[in-house]
Amino acid sequence: MSDRLAATASLAMIANVLLFPYAARGQPAADLSLSSLAATCAGCHGTAGRAVRGGAIPSLAGMPRETFIADMLGFRDGTRPATIMQQLAKGFDEARIEALAGYFAARGAEPPGRPANTAR
Numbered sequence: 001m002s003d004r005l006a007a008t009a010s011l012a013m014i015a016n017v018l019l020f021p022y023a024a025r026g027q028p029a030a031d032l033s034l035s036s037l038a039a040t041c042a043g044c045h046g047t048a049g050r051a052v053r054g055g056a057i058p059s060l061a062g063m064p065r066e067t068f069i070a071d072m073l074g075f076r077d078g079t080r081p082a083t084i085m086q087q088l089a090k091g092f093d094e095a096r097i098e099a100l101a102g103y104f105a106a107r108g109a110e111p112p113g114r115p116a117n118t119a120r
Protein backbone atom coordinates (compact mmCIF):
# COMPACT_ATOMS: atom_id res chain seq x y z
CA MET A 1 0.00 0.00 0.00
CA SER A 2 2.75 2.45 0.92
CA ASP A 3 4.54 1.50 -2.32
CA ARG A 4 1.43 2.45 -4.22
CA LEU A 5 1.20 5.69 -2.31
CA ALA A 6 4.82 6.47 -3.08
CA ALA A 7 4.28 5.68 -6.76
CA THR A 8 1.24 7.99 -6.86
CA ALA A 9 3.21 10.76 -5.16
CA SER A 10 6.08 10.44 -7.65
CA LEU A 11 3.67 10.51 -10.56
CA ALA A 12 2.12 13.70 -9.19
CA MET A 13 5.58 15.26 -8.87
CA ILE A 14 6.52 14.30 -12.41
CA ALA A 15 3.25 15.77 -13.69
CA ASN A 16 3.98 19.01 -11.82
CA VAL A 17 7.41 19.31 -13.35
CA LEU A 18 6.12 18.54 -16.83
CA LEU A 19 3.09 20.80 -16.68
CA PHE A 20 4.61 23.78 -14.86
CA PRO A 21 6.13 25.44 -17.97
CA TYR A 22 2.71 25.44 -19.65
CA ALA A 23 1.05 26.96 -16.62
CA ALA A 24 3.75 29.65 -16.51
CA ARG A 25 3.08 30.52 -20.16
CA GLY A 26 -0.66 30.92 -19.53
CA GLN A 27 -0.86 34.60 -20.49
CA PRO A 28 0.26 34.39 -24.12
CA ALA A 29 -1.99 31.33 -24.57
CA ALA A 30 -4.94 33.39 -23.28
CA ASP A 31 -4.10 36.23 -25.72
CA LEU A 32 -3.92 33.75 -28.56
CA SER A 33 -7.26 32.20 -27.69
CA LEU A 34 -8.83 35.67 -27.45
CA SER A 35 -7.63 36.67 -30.90
CA SER A 36 -8.80 33.32 -32.28
CA LEU A 37 -12.19 33.91 -30.71
CA ALA A 38 -12.34 37.41 -32.18
CA ALA A 39 -11.33 35.99 -35.58
CA THR A 40 -14.54 33.94 -35.64
CA CYS A 41 -16.44 37.27 -35.86
CA ALA A 42 -14.37 38.49 -38.83
CA GLY A 43 -16.34 36.63 -41.51
CA CYS A 44 -19.28 38.97 -40.94
CA HIS A 45 -17.89 41.94 -39.00
CA GLY A 46 -14.63 42.31 -40.94
CA THR A 47 -10.98 41.79 -40.05
CA ALA A 48 -10.33 43.00 -36.48
CA GLY A 49 -14.01 43.96 -36.34
CA ARG A 50 -13.79 46.60 -39.10
CA ALA A 51 -16.80 45.98 -41.30
CA VAL A 52 -17.11 46.99 -44.94
CA ARG A 53 -18.23 50.61 -45.07
CA GLY A 54 -21.86 51.02 -46.04
CA GLY A 55 -22.51 47.30 -45.49
CA ALA A 56 -25.42 45.86 -43.51
CA ILE A 57 -23.29 44.48 -40.67
CA PRO A 58 -21.97 46.92 -38.07
CA SER A 59 -18.29 47.30 -37.12
CA LEU A 60 -17.16 46.03 -33.74
CA ALA A 61 -13.81 47.85 -33.71
CA GLY A 62 -13.87 50.86 -31.43
CA MET A 63 -17.21 49.92 -29.81
CA PRO A 64 -17.33 51.11 -26.20
CA ARG A 65 -16.95 48.18 -23.80
CA GLU A 66 -20.26 48.79 -22.04
CA THR A 67 -22.22 48.96 -25.30
CA PHE A 68 -20.64 45.76 -26.56
CA ILE A 69 -21.39 43.91 -23.32
CA ALA A 70 -24.99 45.19 -23.20
CA ASP A 71 -25.54 44.18 -26.85
CA MET A 72 -24.14 40.67 -26.34
CA LEU A 73 -26.13 40.08 -23.15
CA GLY A 74 -29.26 41.41 -24.89
CA PHE A 75 -28.75 39.02 -27.82
CA ARG A 76 -28.07 36.15 -25.44
CA ASP A 77 -31.16 36.60 -23.26
CA GLY A 78 -33.34 37.51 -26.24
CA THR A 79 -34.20 41.08 -25.15
CA ARG A 80 -32.46 42.48 -28.22
CA PRO A 81 -34.08 41.15 -31.40
CA ALA A 82 -31.62 39.85 -33.99
CA THR A 83 -31.40 37.60 -37.01
CA ILE A 84 -28.12 35.86 -36.25
CA MET A 85 -26.57 37.17 -33.06
CA GLN A 86 -29.14 35.60 -30.72
CA GLN A 87 -27.87 32.18 -31.76
CA LEU A 88 -24.19 33.11 -31.65
CA ALA A 89 -24.32 34.92 -28.32
CA LYS A 90 -25.71 31.82 -26.59
CA GLY A 91 -22.26 30.27 -26.80
CA PHE A 92 -20.55 32.96 -24.72
CA ASP A 93 -20.26 33.29 -20.95
CA GLU A 94 -19.77 36.68 -19.23
CA ALA A 95 -15.99 36.25 -18.97
CA ARG A 96 -15.64 35.71 -22.73
CA ILE A 97 -18.02 38.56 -23.54
CA GLU A 98 -15.99 40.91 -21.34
CA ALA A 99 -12.71 39.73 -22.86
CA LEU A 100 -14.08 40.31 -26.38
CA ALA A 101 -15.44 43.72 -25.33
CA GLY A 102 -11.91 44.74 -24.29
CA TYR A 103 -10.43 43.34 -27.48
CA PHE A 104 -12.73 45.29 -29.80
CA ALA A 105 -12.78 48.48 -27.69
CA ALA A 106 -8.99 48.59 -28.00
CA ARG A 107 -9.17 48.56 -31.81
CA GLY A 108 -9.57 51.82 -33.70
CA ALA A 109 -12.54 52.07 -36.03
CA GLU A 110 -10.10 52.73 -38.90
CA PRO A 111 -6.98 50.69 -39.60
CA PRO A 112 -3.73 52.44 -38.66
CA GLY A 113 -2.39 54.63 -41.48
CA ARG A 114 -4.36 55.42 -44.61
CA PRO A 115 -7.73 53.63 -44.84
CA ALA A 116 -7.37 50.81 -47.41
CA ASN A 117 -10.46 51.79 -49.43
CA THR A 118 -9.32 55.33 -50.21
CA ALA A 119 -5.83 54.50 -51.55
CA ARG A 120 -5.02 56.50 -54.77
Ligand code: HEC
Pocket residue numbers: 037038040041042043044045057058059060068071072081082083084085086088100
Ligand atom coordinates in the same frame (compact mmCIF):
# COMPACT_ATOMS: atom_id res chain seq x y z
C1 HEC B 1 -22.81 35.07 -39.59
C2 HEC B 1 -22.50 36.48 -39.45
C3 HEC B 1 -22.06 36.98 -38.07
C4 HEC B 1 -21.04 36.51 -37.28
C5 HEC B 1 -20.11 35.33 -37.53
C6 HEC B 1 -20.98 37.38 -36.13
N1 HEC B 1 -21.93 38.36 -36.21
FE1 HEC B 1 -22.30 39.86 -34.84
N2 HEC B 1 -23.79 40.57 -36.02
C7 HEC B 1 -24.24 39.98 -37.19
C8 HEC B 1 -25.47 40.65 -37.62
C9 HEC B 1 -26.27 40.32 -38.86
C10 HEC B 1 -25.72 41.67 -36.66
C11 HEC B 1 -26.96 42.58 -36.57
C12 HEC B 1 -27.91 41.93 -35.56
C13 HEC B 1 -28.54 40.65 -36.10
O1 HEC B 1 -29.40 40.74 -36.96
O2 HEC B 1 -28.16 39.53 -35.64
C14 HEC B 1 -24.64 41.60 -35.69
C15 HEC B 1 -24.52 42.46 -34.60
C16 HEC B 1 -23.55 42.37 -33.64
C17 HEC B 1 -23.38 43.29 -32.54
C18 HEC B 1 -24.18 44.57 -32.31
C19 HEC B 1 -23.41 45.71 -32.98
C20 HEC B 1 -24.19 46.99 -33.08
O3 HEC B 1 -23.56 48.05 -33.22
O4 HEC B 1 -25.43 46.95 -33.06
C21 HEC B 1 -22.37 42.83 -31.77
C22 HEC B 1 -21.83 43.43 -30.49
C23 HEC B 1 -21.88 41.62 -32.40
N3 HEC B 1 -22.60 41.37 -33.54
C24 HEC B 1 -20.84 40.86 -31.93
C25 HEC B 1 -20.33 39.73 -32.57
C26 HEC B 1 -19.23 38.96 -32.06
C27 HEC B 1 -18.46 39.27 -30.79
C28 HEC B 1 -19.01 37.95 -32.94
C29 HEC B 1 -17.99 36.83 -32.87
C30 HEC B 1 -17.95 36.08 -31.65
C31 HEC B 1 -19.99 38.08 -34.01
N4 HEC B 1 -20.76 39.18 -33.75
C32 HEC B 1 -20.08 37.23 -35.09
C33 HEC B 1 -23.65 38.93 -37.86
C34 HEC B 1 -22.62 38.15 -37.39
